[in-house]
Amino acid sequence: MKPLLVILMGSQADRKQADAVAEAARPMGMDVKMHIGSAHKTATHVLNLLKMYESDPRPKVYVTIAGRSNALSGFTDGAVISPVIACPPIPEKFGGADIFSSLSMPSGIAPAVVLDPANAALLAAKIFALSDPDIREAVKEFQDSARQKILDDDTALNVEG
Template sequence: MKAVIIMGSKSDLDYSKKIASKLADFGIDAVMRIASAHKTPEKVLEIIKEYEKEDVVFVTVAGRSNALSGFVDANTSKPVIASPPYSDKFGGADIFSSIRMPSGVAPMLVLEAENAALAVAKIFALKDEGVREKVVQFQENKRREIYKADEELR
């Protein structure tokens, strides 16, 4: 049980590390790789093939023109979560390349590193009771944060 985080470039590393860190909190291993759907499509295919027979979820991290998410999804039967890092450079408009996909291509779009890790954990929680319990505890902690913030405000 692991998440394979494929980054489009090294500039996505800090964001990907945030995903990997949160995955560790759920007890899920993360493997980080770099390959570009535009520049090195053969490398992307090699990575998919390397992990295809394992119990994995692919997480794709690519900004600007996010061909990576659709390309990975079109070439695997495993779940793919697209989690492009936000960029002010284009006023957030680069997100559009992650939203519309061709028919038969369905990566799930999850913004924010913590939420991408949570989505991976929920997928694995379908089969792993330990991960499910960590997801439930995570959600409970988030609820407690709201109650605590309300108490502190009074």
């Protein structure tokens, strides 16, 4: 039984960011489910989805993806016991100030903010790895390979130069 990553988008427009999370998550050994739901417009729909997943016995992490003012991440975090990772698209307007709608949370609302979608998947893997030896091994391999890539790049640079 693989652990479950539930990716929740605020709208269809966030699909690309959600796919980037999913593509990084699946090879590390998670099942991935994706949903679209707006905390602003379809709050009840989102609450129903969350209730359904919370009753699923598998270990779960939620990744919430919402541009502009991100209500979805805090809304989700307040409704579930499982951890929530807020992974909003990097905002272009107003010097990127929308990121603070993911960060400035009230007491008792604690989504983990991670900017890069592949890093969001990695954080989810690190969380599942606490109790899942296969995912622990996958994280280890991922990190080793990232380190080796740098060592190889350094070697290549100095052979070349």
